Amino acid sequence: MGRVVALLANFCWVELDSPGADGITRLLCTRRTRLGKSGLQICTGDRVRVEGIDWAAGRAAVGSLLPRQSLLERPAVANVTRVVVVVALAEPELDPLQLTRFLLTAEATGQPVELVFSKADLPEPAAVEQWCGRTQTWGYQPVALSTATGLGLDALRERLSQPGLAVLCGPSGVGKSSLLNALRPELELRVGEVSGRLQRGRHTTRHVELFPIAPGALVADSPGFNRPALPSDPAALALLFPELRQQLAAVSCRFSNCLHQGDPGCAIAPGWDREALYRQCLADLLAEAAREEKRTATGPGLRQRGSRLEPRLDPRLRQESRRRQRQQAHGDEPLEELSPPGPAG
Ligand SMILES: Nc1nc2c(ncn2[C@@H]2O[C@H](COP(=O)(O)OP(=O)(O)O)[C@@H](O)[C@H]2O)c(=O)[nH]1
Ligand SMILES: [Mg+2]
Numbered sequence: 001m002g003r004v005v006a007l008l009a010n011f012c013w014v015e016l017d018s019p020g021a022d023g024i025t026r027l028l029c030t031r032r033t034r035l036g037k038s039g040l041q042i043c044t045g046d047r048v049r050v051e052g053i054d055w056a057a058g059r060a061a062v063g064s065l066l067p068r069q070s071l072l073e074r075p076a077v078a079n080v081t082r083v084v085v086v087v088a089l090a091e092p093e094l095d096p097l098q099l100t101r102f103l104l105t106a107e108a109t110g111q112p113v114e115l116v117f118s119k120a121d122l123p124e125p126a127a128v129e130q131w132c133g134r135t136q137t138w139g140y141q142p143v144a145l146s147t148a149t150g151l152g153l154d155a156l157r158e159r160l161s162q163p164g165l166a167v168l169c170g171p172s173g174v175g176k177s178s179l180l181n182a183l184r185p186e187l188e189l190r191v192g193e194v195s196g197r198l199q200r201g202r203h204t205t206r207h208v209e210l211f212p213i214a215p216g217a218l219v220a221d222s223p224g225f226n227r228p229a230l231p232s233d234p235a236a237l238a239l240l241f242p243e244l245r246q247q248l249a250a251v252s253c254r255f256s257n258c259l260h261q262g263d264p265g266c267a268i269a270p271g272w273d274r275e276a277l278y279r280q281c282l283a284d285l286l287a288e289a290a291r292e293e294k295r296t297a298t299g300p301g302l303r304q305r306g307s308r309l310e311p312r313l314d315p316r317l318r319q320e321s322r323r324r325q326r327q328q329a330h331g332d333e334p335l336e337e338l339s340p341p342g343p344a345g
């Protein structure tokens with residue numbers, strides 16, 4: 001038994017629950033892209049049984065996957081017990097809508113969510129206070145932190161040292177890798193470029209890697225991305241806002257499918273801080289759902305282009321996919337480089 005701590009193209013590293021022959025704790029395992037009848041893909045964080053162990057070579061194969069307790073969708077990490085959303089107070093400028101989308105993805109795991117404001121050395125102290133106070137009204141207990149001055153590091157280390165699996169997520173460039181380095185100086189993750197390093201080499205991955213920071217406590221650094229997806233069910237959105245969740249637990253709306261936009265009989269009084277952000281997310285989610293419906297209704301058409309067949313795209317979809325490509329080209333961090341398969345080092 002063990003846990004997948006890093007994924008490579010066709011392999012994964014599995015950290016064993018208890019050391020095997022010669023004290024080996026980590027095995028390089030082959031994996032099928034999909035496991036058995038379930039069709040599930042292995043994620044970082046998955047608990048697995050390994051088989052066919054070759055202790056001398058440090059190799060094995062993933063035999064089966066244990067049921068997941070939770071799943072963070074992006075970055076894909078299974079069995080997360082805490083999600084840490086990291087946004088910078090400056091450089092890059094804090095965008096409340098982007099922060100909200102990260103918080104929603106985090107809340108969707110059903111696990112405790114921590115909010116970290118990084119680069120607290122950059123803005124005026126009043127601005128730090130203002131963001132902390134504001135997000136407290138959202139239902140969070142934020143930590144303002146600076147790896148430059150050391151502010152807030154002990155507070156965060158304490159929260160992350162409990163047994164479990166915490167994932168750092170947030171936009172690129174906010175200081176996630178710097179933060180993990182500061183919590184674990186011996187790590188030396190590459191700052192300002194890519195996170196994660198097992199050995200040198202040219203295997204690429206877009207996946208996450210897990211690092212122990214205290215006994216039983218793992219923290220995942222993840223490659224940044226800038227626009228997390230929204231849930232697909234509009235009625236589920238409100239429950240991902242802690243300030244609404246709390247009110248709705250006490251009083252329910254007159255209509256069970258209420259989208260809480262201030263209609264008569266709605267339990268949510270207008271004028272709350274994230275109301276505009278909530279409505280923006282709701283509008284984006286409905287637009288995405290409409291696009292999806294249109295796509296599936298039309299079906300996957302093909303068109304002839306030169307000698308090739310290529311998928312026929314709705315012009316709006318085409319724009320969307322160009323936007324995605326741009327986002328991938330500029331917004332996301334570069335691919336991580338990982339080692340070629342070899343003995344664990
Ligand atoms: N001023 C300041 N800069 C920071 C801080 N933490 C990280 N940085 C800088 O922010 C940039 C991005 O950091 P990195 O850790 O790679 O961010 P990541 O993309 O979220 O992993 C680097 O140039 C860091 O030196 C901080 O606390 N204060
Ligand atoms: Mg990084």
Ligand SMILES: [Zn+2]
Nearest residue numbers: 253258260266
């Ligand atoms: Zn309502």
